[in-house]
Amino acid sequence: MKLPREVATFDSASAMVMSIARFLHDRDTPPMGRPTGRLLRPVAATATRLPVRLRETIYSLASGAEARPAARTATLDIEDVAARIVGLYPQRRYPAVAVGSSNGALVHLCAALGIAWLPQTLLLPLRQRQVPPDDPMRAVHAFDTTARALLARNPDFVLHHLHDPNQDRLTSRRMAYFRVKRTRLGPAYERFLNRTLDAGGVLLLAECTRRWPTTRVGERHVFQFGALGGLEPSQYHEGDPRTAAYLRRYRAGRTRWEAPTPDGESPEAEWGFEPALRDDAIAFARRHGYQVRRLVFDEPEDLSPLVADLYRWWYRQRGLPADRLLVESFILLDPWWALRTGCVPYWSTFPVQSSADALARHLDQSDTYDHLHLALFCHGVESVGLAPVDRWHELLRRAHVSGSFAGVDPRRYPSDLSTFFRFQSALRSIPARHPIPEPLSLSQFDRFFAQHRHRYPAVRLDG
The missing domain is CATH 3.40.1360 (Dna Topoisomerase Vi A Subunit; Chain: A, domain 2)
Structure with a gap:
């Protein structure tokens, strides 16, 4: 079982697809979501004994190694990638299939229900060399030509170019984060659903409503500075003593980040759900006699x-x-x-x-x-x-x-x-x-949720 080379394996969506797909094949999850990841264990063991700065260099090289040339990403047909993703799952009947936001707890819910999950968001890693982590002003337009070509070839996706110098500092030295969110199920997902969903089965939409300030770069293309983690969105744009100390530690030559001014909000690049997919999924379900259920939650950990x-x-x-x-x-x-x-x-x-x-x-x-x-x-x-x-x-x-x-x-x-x-x-x-x-069974889950929903005010199960 191999993930498509065009998507990052060191990422939530890829690792979670591999985890639930292998579970449905009655297998465990390999290191870093891929069986060949075990080959890196001796390197990691050696690196762990090195000084911190050398460890950081090795981490940066290893995590950025799967970045693809921008010219290759520009010509990518994401439907080909989707076809290979659905091919990871056992081709059998399911009472339901989940579609939508990446989420580790959702992986365990799918395992409990014995169902597959199709991600809305994928990370396309681009090779990046000339953009320092602490220079988001340079990052915002670094790959505009690539973005336009990619989106022209893939009209059913929106692109979130993510740049986070806080948590992704080491990886972003060598890799730019292009996260694409589908606005339609698309042929590969539709074929899988028609082939595997039981008659009258459930299309379970997993919808994380988390949003983030973004800057519009082009049609279906936004730039997100910062990401969900240790800082709130405003803290990326305002001066903060902790941020200043962090930048001094890495000799960034500044005490705060200068970033593009946000002009709107969008679904958070990694975790947020793009609502346009919901309308297409509902229309597809009506055409084929499936049910639609919505599992809606505010934050990934909810x-x-x-x-x-x-x-x-x-x-x-x-x-x-x-x-x-x-x-x-x-x-x-x-x-x-x-x-x-x-x-x-x-x-x-x-x-x-x-x-x-x-x-x-x-x-x-x-x-x-x-x-x-x-x-x-x-x-x-x-x-x-x-x-x-x-x-x-x-x-x-x-x-x-x-x-x-x-x-x-x-x-x-x-x-x-x-x-x-x-x-x-x-x-x-x-x-x-x-x-x-x-x-x-889905009815068992429904009964459990109905009896305990007062404990989870940030979670809704509709439909």
Whole structure:
């Protein structure tokens, strides 16, 4: 199973497609979402022992290595990419198929229901050499020619050119982020749905309503400065003591970023749902006799408590212990091992302070867990808003019996490159083993949500 080379594998959508596709094939998730990722383990192990600056250089080289030449991206037919994505899934009948926003908790919901997920957003990585991370004014128009050619060839997509010098500092040294969002299902998705959806089956639209200030660059083309994580949108444009200290640490020669002035808001580039797809999906469903359900949520992590509680209820219905919490982080997730080990999955976007606070609220509102396993995605830098390791130690102490890091060395966080490989080893080391169960039915999920929806005010299930 291989992802198309044109999309970034080191990304939420790609990693989550691979994770749920492999689960439906009764397989676990490989390191970094690809089986060949294991070949990089010796490099990561060596790099982890090096000084921080050398680790940053290796991270930048490795994460930017999959960037494609701009000329090649300009001629890309994204429908060809979509056809290869749907080809990753078992070609069998499903009671429902999810379409829409990338979301780790959604991956676990799809695993529980035994259904596929088709992403609205894909990351096309462009080779970038002459744009410093701290110069968004240069970034905004660096690939206008490429963007125009790409969009002319692909009329059913909008382009979000994302530039984030905070969390993506190391990768953006060598790679520009072109995120494309489909406004129509398109031929490849429609063929897959007609071939695999049960008669009268459900098209489940996953819609994250998170938005971000953007600058219009061209038709169907916006530039987004900053991204969801440790800073709010206004903090990217205003002076902030933490940002100033961060820029001094990297000798940026400035105390704040000078960026294009936003002239509107758009769905957040990585996580937000482009509403135009909804109308096309509804029209398609009506033509073919399918149902449409909408799972709407404000922030990516809003689904995480719901799915964690669903799994806990499901385990108890099966007579299994439900006392082991697995806290996943960005692309460090694995639905197959979660079910095999009887872990309750709780997905967090990034190891930032807001995610730590959200996890704390979930622990406050839940029965105590005996065991807590905590993964931390390491993006290589001490970005603004990153939760310090002491905060994670504090949360691990909330476990009644034992709390431990799942694959990350807290002494080297957030630049522990080996965590992408040790995460799977940490899951395999959990002693409990259970068979993969028969999927939950949609009616079971509906009943659970109806009984507990008061606990999730930011989540709606319509239709």
